[in-house]
Amino acid sequence: SDNALTGDIPDSLLNGTNRLGAVWVNLSSNRLEGSIPGNLDEFTNLYIDLADNKITNILGSRFCNQQHGEWMDGRVAQLSFSCDAILCPPGTSLPSGFQLEQNKPCLPCNDPIEAQYFGTTECVLPAKVVEKLILEFLYENLNGHQWTRQDNWMSDEPICRWYGVTCTNHTSGAADHGVVSVSLQRNNLASSASPSTISNLFFSLPSLESLNIEGNDVPLSFEQIGNLTKLQSLIVSQTGLLSLDGIGKAKALRELHANNNALAGPLSQELFSLTKLELLYLSFNKLSGSLPLEIQKLTKLREFYISGNDIEGSIPTQIGKLTELRALAMSANELFGSLPNEVQLPKLEYVTLFGQKGERRIDGSLLTFEESPNLWFLDLSSNDINGSISENFLKNNVNAENKAVSIYLNFNEIRGSVPIALGRFSNLDLGLAGNMIDYISPSLCDKDHRLWMNGAVGIVGNCDVILCRKGTYGTLGRQRDSSTPCLTCDNSEGAMFLGSTYCLEPDGERRILEKLYAETGGSNWRVSTGWMKEKIPICQWYGVTCFSAADDIGVLALELDDNGLVGTAPSELYTLPHLKSISLKENIELVVGFDGIENAISLEELYLSATDIQSFNGIEFAPRLKELHLTNIGLTGTLPDEFFYLSSLEELYLNYNSFSGTLSPKIGQLKNLKYFYVYDNELSGSIPSEIASLSTLEDLVLAENIFSGQIPVELSSMPNLRLFSCFRREKAGPKLEGTLPAFDMVPKLTNLWIGHNLIHGTIPAEFLSSSHDIEVVSLDHNRLVGAVPFELNRYESMPFTIELAGNRISELPREMCDNALWMNGTVRENRCDAIMCDVNSASPLGRHVDDNSECQQCESKDAALFFGSTTCDIQAEERDILLKLYDSCGGVDWEVKDGWDTSETICKWYGITCTKFNTVHSIRLGGNNIRNTPPKELFDLPDLHVLWLHSNPITFRFVNIESATSLSDLRLDATGMTSVDGISRAQSLVDLNLRFNLIGGSFPSEILKMTNLKTLSLGDNNLTGTFPDDAFASLSRLRVLRLGSNQLSGMLPSFRECKSINVVDLSGNRMSGPIPDTFFDRTSVNANLFIDVSDNQLSGFVPLELDRFVSLTLYLRENRITGIAKELCNNVGWNDGDLEKFGCSGLLCPPGTWNNFGRETQNENTCIPCQSSQNSIYYGQNSCGDVTLFSPTSAATVDKLQVGGLWMIILSPILLLWI
Template sequence: MSAAKTCRKNLHFLYLLSLICLLTATNSDELQILLNIKTEFQKSKINVFDSWDPNNSVCNFTGITCNADGSIKEIDLSKNRLVGAPPFDSICQLQSLEKLSLGSNFLHGRVTEDLKNCVRLQYLDLGNNFFSGSIPDLSSIGRLQFLYMNKSGFSGTFPWNSLENMTSLVALSVGDNPFDPTPFPTEVVKLKQLNWLYLSNCSIEGQIPAGIGNLTELINLELALNHLSGKIPPEIAKLRKLWQFELYDNDLTGKLPVGFGNLTSLEMFDASRNYLEGDLSELRFLTQLVSLQLLKNEFSGQVPAEFGDFERLVNLSLYKNKLTGPLPQTLGLWTDFNFIDVSENFLTGPIPPNMCKNGKMTELLMLQNKFTGEIPASYANCTTLTRFRVSNNSLSGVVPSGIWGLPNINIIDIALNDLEGPISSDIKNAKALGQLNAANNRLSGELPPEVSKALALVAIDLSYNQFSGEIPTTIGELKQLGRLHLQYNMLSGTIPNSIGSCDSLSDVNMAHNSLSGPIPLSLGSLPILNSLNLSENQLFGRIPVSLSSLRLNLLDLSNNRLTGTIPESLSIKAYNGSFAGNNGLCSQNVKYFRRCSSNCRVSRELRTLIICFTVGSFALVVSLGCFFYSRKREKNHDRSLKEDSWDVKPFHLLSFTEDEILDSIKQENLIGKGGSGNVYKVVLANGEKLAVKHIWNIDSGSQRKTRSSTPMQPKHAGKSPEFDAEVQTLASIRHVNVVKLYCSITSEDSSLLVYEYLENGSLWDRLHTCMEMALDWEARYEIAVGAAKGLEYLHHGCERPVIHRDVKSSNILLDEFLKPRIADFGLAKIVQATLSKDSVHIIAGTLGYIAPEYGYTYKVNVKSDVYSFGVVLMELVTGRRPIEPEYGENKDIVKWVCSKVNGRESVLGIVDSNISETYKEEAIKVLKIAILCTTRLPALRPSMRSVVQMLEDAGPSKLVGISVGRDGRKKEGLGGEGEV
């Protein structure tokens, strides 16, 4: 071998050796970088890093992909529950890194400027995390093709200028971040390679630029939940490859542009909740549509007949437009049709019969139109249906029998039609049925006893029909029933005593029937009954004293044949007119009734006992007998309380003993009766005043005979769940606007809760029953702010959010300075970590304050409290009760207020006359906040934290105009419907 060849061979060997040494050094550096990254994520309790061992090759690490030379090309740790702040300073030292995917984790902190050093990146995913602060300038990463930063908590201004260097960008997703408001970024329409653009919910405003037509490669365009205005540009018609187009929740106006029908690849189109108008003719060419959502716009004209030929259409929502004419009768014939909502239009003709032909339909919503004809028999076999709502139309004929017994149905709503026939016994199969509304029809026959097998029923409204016969005694099996409306029928017989087993009832209306017999004593045992109307019947006998323990906002027993004494606790202004038309009644306190002949106010049972022993005796003997018997009962009761062994659990430093409290639980100190117990005023020796709630345990088997006869024992009260809920909630709460619980005192038989005493009663009393002590606006405003702060603390200031579930003016107590306290936590729920977000499945609340979603999902969350607080704000501004006859049938204060906000004068007209002219403008500001709080969609209601801020901004020195559009957003102007 020549010397030259030997030299060249040695040089080649040395080159390879140096290259191997260089690669070894590089791999060693990258190993150390990955180990540093692992250290940063040590808090992540996952096993993804188990393979990240110094003894392994980095190319074998989980989530790592290498180039052929062994350098790191990709890091993919998405969806791995990572916790911490990504060390971008280390990550971007990987010189060959082309893909970094950290999406869908629990990453937090700020994205540092070090990210710009990842200059070779082509794919960057930081989406679905919990970062804060702004996104740094990304101009140096010019090779990016995929950029995902959506829903990650970023704020400030997005660096749109960075996009000018990213000419190869294919996917851009930065939506669902609270960026600063900005016009539509012109840099975006220059990215001609884009096929995926997600800019929803990131504070973009103004018009969609004509340049959007440059993005001809787009298959997905999402611009929803912004503040876009103006018309949809006609250039949109150039996007022939578009598969999904989302524009919902903006302020767009005008018609669908000419040429929109050219988007023949479009499968998903949602432009809901805008102000679009004109007809739908441009859509008749979109034969590939799978889902069309145009709800809450101003579209008019007819639904194109071509929709009936669309072979892929599965979901159709045209709710709340101005559409006329018939629906295509072949609609849904060709597909696995799933969902239709065309409610609140002016549609006519029959219901298309074939939408459930393939047995996949879940929701049929066609209420408030002008549909005619019969309900197609085919839907009686549609076992997949969960919601069937065709109310407020002109439908006729007999309801198909199988409709009543659909096994998955949640809601049957056929009210306000001309339908006939009975409720069939098939209803026993409706195991999921929660709401049955068949009011205002011509339905007849007897109520089937099988209705008791529909155990999920929460609401029954069969009013204004022709039902006859007796109310089934099996009704007591409906343990979740909250509302029972049977008024204006031809029902006869007695009200079954079993109704007292329906523990969740809050609203009962049986007025205008032919019911007879006595009022059941068991009605008084319903723990949350709030409204009771038995008027215009033939009921006789005495008014049960047990009704005195109820917390009723509405009581109407008028125009019956009742006799005897009106119980003293019901003889209050709130029930004026409740007993009219019962000539046999007498009262010591109610005007227009004859005075009762005896001043001995004892129970019906006790009076019977006395009469048995005193027939033929003198009145003096009767009086003495009453006196001594009452004293004996009190003595026995006091002795029985003291005989018990009591357990005291203090939650604050106490200045009293248990004996001081026990000595004060007597009849003369009784100041109120509620659904879960009696309340007593206790004055300590030092002059301090306390309020004590006394709760008897329903599950106690050892109640003494003497105790069972005491008038202080509410039959329906109990330790669980009200006692446990109230103690668990209040024991840990420390807030100036939440009532203070000093301690609990419990025994085997009963329990006592000791609170601070509030001098001025409840807000309900001051607004609705003590008109001589009317509140001025300054006091009302301070009460609103204070109560809001109390709820804000419950929702945001506790370890886990506390849902009150019964926010109302009677549960807002006032101290001597009229400072408010949130009270009565008997229905409260502490949100558990295992629940989905913050919702709870409950049967609770008070008529007039219950959020509308309860009727659809039977769930409440913190936004349900916000709705109830909005009702309280309306009470403060208008001085009216949540439910009043003036509002009309099936209306409450929310609907009434929103019907009055169509002009300045009408708004001023609903402000309480007790509020002086000086403050009416301020009152209107608070009314607008109330409308925001009572927006129909929970997601659009503000948080209580936001409510507090808005109320403070609406104070005397900060009058900021807030007006609400139909989408529930703040707008300029006087106000709007507020989604009610």
């Protein structure tokens, strides 16, 4: 039994056996056909088991009678249906294949076709029926009617004649079962069912050995692939495949093609259990991580293709175990380091490792490949291989005399000569352009090598077809044919090596560096050692790094950090051909642009933090940029889309700027991004879920922005994420809320910082369940409730810190208090208090950290009701606080008081707006006859964001304002305020309006400590005194400054430290002196500026330096302006287009004229001449006053205007002066 016996049962079966005795025969579970031999009727006591064969006749009339009653242990006589004791009839079945007991007869099948033979043990459709049904289902679910080819499908033709179907041992196609191959590649298949449904259909074809669905939209899943015990070839390239999970069950697999799919993350360990695998194709996916050492298990592998992924690290020496390997393709990954000697495998024929994408690439010396005699193709181009080519290179190659060999080593750092030993090759295509080759023997270019370079040596007859000679160049670094000769450089040093692809200008690199020196104030640099010294090679100049310090060419890096560069960096820097890194950070007066960056073909690193970036136009064309540092450059507006087109970018640092708006979903385009830092900006809205598609991302720092909403659950499934930071300690405004994601599929997470938000709910039991190296988790000052999950005790033996203060935690597992390494080791001494203060106790930090933060027992049992409390104060009910405001501030006399002091919910009281948690968000009671002093308890409202009490006769005090940590908008204008003492403690304030008050004296220094301010309105007060030039430098986020109608005096500040500011109103003061040349000189040229300095005593010219701004509204009337540069009058975007229409008069009326606005506008479009001879000599007057033309002041002014001889005075009713 249980074998593969076939054919009919021979008539001679049991001949020579005693027919009168008991005979036992078991032939079950074979493939026997036909009928039971008739000569067996001579046996009187026979037990013959023929179940589970293909028996079509049991000759019942001869065997199923009393003469054979002792057959089958006597059951033929005992059973009602005697034949059933021998075999169940067709259409029925039993597990035994025949009836054993009277009351357990053979059972009918649902369909007779399910049991076509006697002795069926299970009702199943026959293989040919099953296969046809499967194929029909596949047709229906794979868009069959739209297939490119569908010959015979769904017809009455045998399935083995259907297009793409091959059956076993039936080359004629007449058979109707036994499908061994399905080949439907590029046939417009498209799945309308789930991947598992389609996969299960394919994997139910019992005899399938080969499946090819390449180029169809049919992503499979491999959970059931183990059903195909004979599957040897699986071709699923370009199908949208997402995962290889389950592939390890295909134990017979010899060939796997999965190119051009969506596979991501590390290589599946299941691949390495496929020990019969010979061909493995995984190119052009998003696979990452290093090449696992387990690759050595695939000892039968002959071809391994994994190009176009993100595989990183060095090639492991274990690759030397793949002794059968013929082809190795790992190009366009992120491999680095030297190639191991073990890669020189004995049967290797084809190797391509060109163009590694990482910060580091393949380097080290060129291997000789002496131990790979069959090698005929090698491509190591566009890497960092250095040194010379050994004379033993390809020494033992068997193809030298009789086969074409291709060797490509272009664009590396190879030096020296082309080995003469390569002359033994008769047909060689050799790529060496873009290296530092200085010699090739003419013997390699003679008639004996006429087949070299695809026959070009024989046609052209010189070495230029291998490498352009020195002093010449070609786009390929060589002459391609007789019609494309190498071109001669204008200077002999323009191409110093053989195989150049471009020409440097005479002293090109030196001239570019000299231009940098000249245009950025080189003589005043802090360090300029070697610069501009003719006899010192540029590679020895300070901050310049080259291939060799002895060279005078080949600049690789330029590092001039914090070196006093002033001016504009020349765009020619981007033409330095070998430049990989530019670092100009901390030169705050250096303007850097990106015009021409597309020429920086080698540039990978750009460090420009704390420089003056005025526009990002062009940066998207940087061809190889991987690292971009733009910290503290003071830019505003939305994140430029240009960033999202830097496809090779791996690191982006944008900390300490004022970028606003939402974070674009386009960030998901940066598929190579590893580090994204945007700390301390003004980004708002929700965190885009697309960021979770960045499978390579390691550090995600979004802290101190204004993100709100639910943290995307997708962030819980980022395979390489180590750091996620989105805390909000300083800034007011909407915060993250919703429930806490589990972060249960982030195995590399070490730091999680999301404190000081509004995240609520419990901490999930599965929180951090996959993170094995977690170090710090900061969840403090949220709204988490319930218990700390005991499951976190999995980290009991690790140095683990979890910040939970300021939540509503009701239970802390006491086992955690024994974890001596927790909380920086403080648990050892302070036990549970080191994690969180117990209920009814408190500490300013919510836990015991040091001697200044011990947990103190509260006096009241109603205080500190949760673990981790930061105060013993009993929190007043919000209703009580509002009632105190009502009672103490004359509520009964308020103009409007609907709902106040009633049983109505506080969220319906007039002027009150609540959060979705029914806590007070805003109090807007301006102009409501509120009197007296508002209570300090107002600042204890935990979610108070907006407080408007303007236009009320109140006496306001800032006592306790530090408690209002969410307060962002405060309006106290027109309240009679005289002092702002204590206001600096309101660090969360963003918008502050104190206009129309009685605040006097010099500008309040306290306000300069409020670093989060964006809008500051102090106009119409009694401020006096002067400003230092850097007065507002501390308010780096300030955008709107309104100080009009005070009595401020002195020089006008330059505002050069306020890069974010776009509105300044200093009108109606006593500012004097000229407008500084540095006025807003660090503000972006694309900023939309509004500046009102009218009605002051400013003098002199309107500075030409303002011409840099594209859009500017500038009000200057009623000053002592004596000149306007003509260039300013061409700015069509100034003053809402008035300059485009009226020229200079759209900025200021000329001397001797006037109108109400001091300039021509769309509404008042004429500057009116003064009638008297005693007219104004200044620009921008709004009246014709009694001014003496030649007063001492005006005479001095006239003298000053005679610079250069270009001046004109008309002594008539009108004085015009145009400079």
